[in-house]
Amino acid sequence: MFKKVLIIGCGLIGSSILRAMHKKKLSKKIFVLEKSKNNISKIKKIKSNCKFIKNINNEISDVDLIIISTPMSQYKKIIVKLNKFLKESCLITDVGSTKKNIIKLKNKFLNKKLNWISSHPIAGSEVSGPEYGNKNLFLNKWCVIIKEKNQSSKKFNLLNKFWKKIGSKVVLMDAVNHDKIFSITSHLPHLIAYNLIKTAQDAQKIQKKDLIKYSAGGLRDFSRIAASNEIMWRDIFFNNDNIIKAINLFSKNLNIFKKIIQNKNNKKILSRLTNSKKVRTQIVQLKQDVAKPDFGRE
Amino acid sequence: MFKKVLIIGCGLIGSSILRAMHKKKLSKKIFVLEKSKNNISKIKKIKSNCKFIKNINNEISDVDLIIISTPMSQYKKIIVKLNKFLKESCLITDVGSTKKNIIKLKNKFLNKKLNWISSHPIAGSEVSGPEYGNKNLFLNKWCVIIKEKNQSSKKFNLLNKFWKKIGSKVVLMDAVNHDKIFSITSHLPHLIAYNLIKTAQDAQKIQKKDLIKYSAGGLRDFSRIAASNEIMWRDIFFNNDNIIKAINLFSKNLNIFKKIIQNKNNKKILSRLTNSKKVRTQIVQLKQDVAKPDFGRE
Numbered sequence: 001m002f003k004k005v006l007i008i009g010c011g012l013i014g015s016s017i018l019r020a021m022h023k024k025k026l027s028k029k030i031f032v033l034e035k036s037k038n039n040i041s042k043i044k045k046i047k048s049n050c051k052f053i054k055n056i057n058n059e060i061s062d063v064d065l066i067i068i069s070t071p072m073s074q075y076k077k078i079i080v081k082l083n084k085f086l087k088e089s090c091l092i093t094d095v096g097s098t099k100k101n102i103i104k105l106k107n108k109f110l111n112k113k114l115n116w117i118s119s120h121p122i123a124g125s126e127v128s129g130p131e132y133g134n135k136n137l138f139l140n141k142w143c144v145i146i147k148e149k150n151q152s153s154k155k156f157n158l159l160n161k162f163w164k165k166i167g168s169k170v171v172l173m174d175a176v177n178h179d180k181i182f183s184i185t186s187h188l189p190h191l192i193a194y195n196l197i198k199t200a201q202d203a204q205k206i207q208k209k210d211l212i213k214y215s216a217g218g219l220r221d222f223s224r225i226a227a228s229n230e231i232m233w234r235d236i237f238f239n240n241d242n243i244i245k246a247i248n249l250f251s252k253n254l255n256i257f258k259k260i261i262q263n264k265n266n267k268k269i270l271s272r273l274t275n276s277k278k279v280r281t282q283i284v285q286l287k288q289d290v291a292k293p294d295f296g297r298e
Numbered sequence: 299m300f301k302k303v304l305i306i307g308c309g310l311i312g313s314s315i316l317r318a319m320h321k322k323k324l325s326k327k328i329f330v331l332e333k334s335k336n337n338i339s340k341i342k343k344i345k346s347n348c349k350f351i352k353n354i355n356n357e358i359s360d361v362d363l364i365i366i367s368t369p370m371s372q373y374k375k376i377i378v379k380l381n382k383f384l385k386e387s388c389l390i391t392d393v394g395s396t397k398k399n400i401i402k403l404k405n406k407f408l409n410k411k412l413n414w415i416s417s418h419p420i421a422g423s424e425v426s427g428p429e430y431g432n433k434n435l436f437l438n439k440w441c442v443i444i445k446e447k448n449q450s451s452k453k454f455n456l457l458n459k460f461w462k463k464i465g466s467k468v469v470l471m472d473a474v475n476h477d478k479i480f481s482i483t484s485h486l487p488h489l490i491a492y493n494l495i496k497t498a499q500d501a502q503k504i505q506k507k508d509l510i511k512y513s514a515g516g517l518r519d520f521s522r523i524a525a526s527n528e529i530m531w532r533d534i535f536f537n538n539d540n541i542i543k544a545i546n547l548f549s550k551n552l553n554i555f556k557k558i559i560q561n562k563n564n565k566k567i568l569s570r571l572t573n574s575k576k577v578r579t580q581i582v583q584l585k586q587d588v589a590k591p592d593f594g595r596e
Contacts, residue, residue: 122514126578127591142512177507184501186515189494193516195555196490197574199548203482206547209475212580214440216420217484218491220587221519227578230571237559237567247556249504250497251549257493258545261535269535273528276495280424280525282510289518293425295593 001165002027004063007050008078009070010034010043011229012125013095015133017067020166022048023135031060034130042130056081065162068094072235075105083111091155092116097182097232099146099175101239115155118146120178121168122186128229136167140287143168146175183242188250190233191243193225299463300325302361305348306376307368308332308341309527310423311393313431315365318464320346321433329358332428340428354379363460366392370533373403381409389453390414395480395530397444397473399537413453416444418476419466420484426527434465438585441466444473481540486548488531489541491523 005027007014014032021027030050034040040052053059056078060066066086068078075094082092092115096102099118106116122142125132143163145156163170173181200219204211215223237243260268284291303325305312312330319325328348332338338350351357354376358364364384366376373392380390390413394400397416404414420440423430441461443454461468471479498517502509513521535541558566582589 122512124515125591132591141514180505181507181509181512182515184498184505185509185512185517188497189516189520191555192490192494192520192552194571194574195548195552196487197577198555198570199486199544199551200482201573201577202547202551203544207478207482209479211479211483212577213584213586214420214479214483215581215584215586216439217422217480218487218523219483220581221523222487222490223574223578223581224587224593225516225519226574228571230568230575233571234564234567238562243559244556246497246501247552249500250493251552253496253500254490254493254545254549257489257496258542261541264536266532269532270528272496273492273526273531275499276492276521276524277528279495279499279510280521283513283518283521286511286513288511288513289522290595293423293430295522295595297588297593 001162002064004029004031004060005065005067006031006033006053006060006063008033008056008066008068009074010039010130011069012128012130012132013121013123013137014067014069015043015046015130016123016135016137017069017166018043018048018050019046019133019135020138022046024165026162026165027065031063039130046130046133056085058085061085061087063090065158066090066092068092068096071231072096072098072102072239073231075102076109079106079109082114083109086111086114088113088115090114091158093119093159095119095121097186097236098239099178100241103146103148103175115152117148117151117156117159118175119159119163120144120146120182121163124228126224126227128232138163139167141168143170144173144178145170146178147172148174179240180242183240183246187236187240187243188246190225190228191237191247192250193222194233196222197226299460300362302327302329302358303363303365304329304331304351304358304361306331306354306364306366307372308337308428309367310426310428310430311419311421311435312365312367313341313344313428314421314433314435315367315464316341316346316348317344317431317433318436320344322463324460324463325363329361337428344428344431354383356383359383359385361388363456364388364390366390366394369529370394370396370400370537371529373400374407377404377407380412381407384409384412386411386413388412389456391417391457393417393419395484395534396537397476398539401444401446401473413450415446415449415454415457416473417457417461418442418444418480419461422526424522424525426530436461437465439466441468442471442476443468444476445470446472477538478540481538481544485534485538485541486544488523488526489535489545490548491520492531494520495524
């Protein structure tokens with residue numbers, strides 16, 4: 001499918017792409033640009049014939065595809081280098097979790113002759129690093145490709161094909177809608193999980209009790225999400241401007257919930273709790289989660 | 299261990315106790331009082347020689363142990379019946395999730411000659427009903443027994459032994475501390491999950507977009523908890539007066555989080571996100587959750 005591919009940043013997502021590409025034989029040559037020595041030694045254990053490079057330089061001037069899977073805060077300096085060394089025929093994509101900021105950055109700094117079409121595979125984990133990568137990470141998962149005016153349809157089709165080859169279900173969105181949707185289905189849940197764990201830590205200090213010991217009643221679920229990579233999530237929270245609106249909507253609902261409890265409003269609370277159930281059923285039907293109770297955990 | 303036991307309310311928890319007791323041969327005779335015909339037909343399929351009764355009456359006057367596992371809102375009318383038919387030698391326990399209210403109710407309405415020692419096995423699921431019960435539900439899970447003044451130490455030892463026999467790790471607490479601890483580790487997480495799902499439902503209406511489809515990025519985890527039984531959780535939210543304090547602490551933290559994001563305060567956000575990670579590590583070390591990434595889900 002490709003002659004030469006470059007993966008920039010090879011953590012959980014980058015290494016999963018590497019594994020999937022190797023398995024599906026999607027490129028004759030795969031270069032990996034990874035700064036962490038620790039990660040490099042882990043990537044060397046992955047079954048793939050990737051070649052490590054230390055910098056963006058002439059060696060990669062003729063690659064067909066570049067996949068940027070570093071934290072988003074590194075994109076700007078990567079763009080500057082790409083401008084310097086890349087041929088026009090190359091397709092660039094990224095896997096960042098917010099899109100308005102990336103499109104803006106790209107439009108401002110990337111050489112206009114280069115092709116960048118942004119992607120967002122909806123896959124991940126609370127763990128990070130190449131050792132946790134998985135060739136099947138994208139299997140039957142959504143991958144959003146960001147639509148823009150004046151995109152090369154040839155490059156677009158190529159990217160579409162690429163994600164489908166490694167197992168994703170592709171969906172098109174513009175950056176604005178992408179950021180709105182994922183502010184609710186991903187960014188707010190993570191923020192709320194982080195905030196709940198912080199609250200439990202505070203309560204532990206206030207109560208002077210060993211609370212964490214008794215986490216099996218619900219808290220443990222949130223602790224998983226709240227263990228996600230801090231650099232990635234800082235970048236997301238700082239770059240999706242819909243998150244403030246999402247927090248405000250959540251807070252408004254929380255205040256109403258508080259009043260329902262204070263007034264012991266039986267009708268209203270039962271209506272809330274019953275309605276929530278429907279979402280779980282829907283999520284399981286849509287194969288967005290496993291059907292087993294308790295995630296089949298025990 | 300017992301001659302005659304009565305389980306009142308035989309849903310997920312009651313039927314798990316029934317299964318565990320049958321497996322461990324903890325009683326010669328087990329009576330089940332269950333009002334739902336649908337549940338009764340499901341319980342009949344469970345391997346146990348339980349006998350169904352339709353009402354609390356003379357038939358159960360000589361049981362050794364009664365386990366109440368109905369929603370807490372039914373306790374009062376159960377107590378009235380128990381007063382009428384029960385011998386003094388019987389031990390009564392319950393599995394309710396809040397304790398101050400139960401102790402108050404019991405002290406007010408239960409015949410002073412009867413022995414009620416309250417329990418709270420920290421086990422459950424988002425699914426409810428006897429078909430989801432499991433003889434191993436309590437295995438290596440905490441079970442809180444509520445300490446009170448003037449408890450019969452003989453009865454207390456018996457109850458302690460009972461929970462241990464069906465696999466629990468027993469811990470003693472007074473009702474006040476119990477309610478404080480579980481307001482944070484269980485009740486607040488459930489309330490927050492319900493509130494997040496409600497917020498996603500609202501956002502779906504506001505955005506006029508099919509959000510739920512993209513739940514794999516985090517929302518799906520909350521939808522599991524928010525699918526929990528509405529009667530059980532109404533009773534918990536209405537009866538743990540610590541929940542309002544917990545909501546306020548959560549809201550205070552959420553407002554700070556919002557400001558950190560608005561000010562793009564790099565140091566503060568990294569400190570928050572990094573600190574949360576420690577809790578996950580602790581929870582896994584304490585065997586309060588599985589060690590596998592993503593709950594070993596896929």
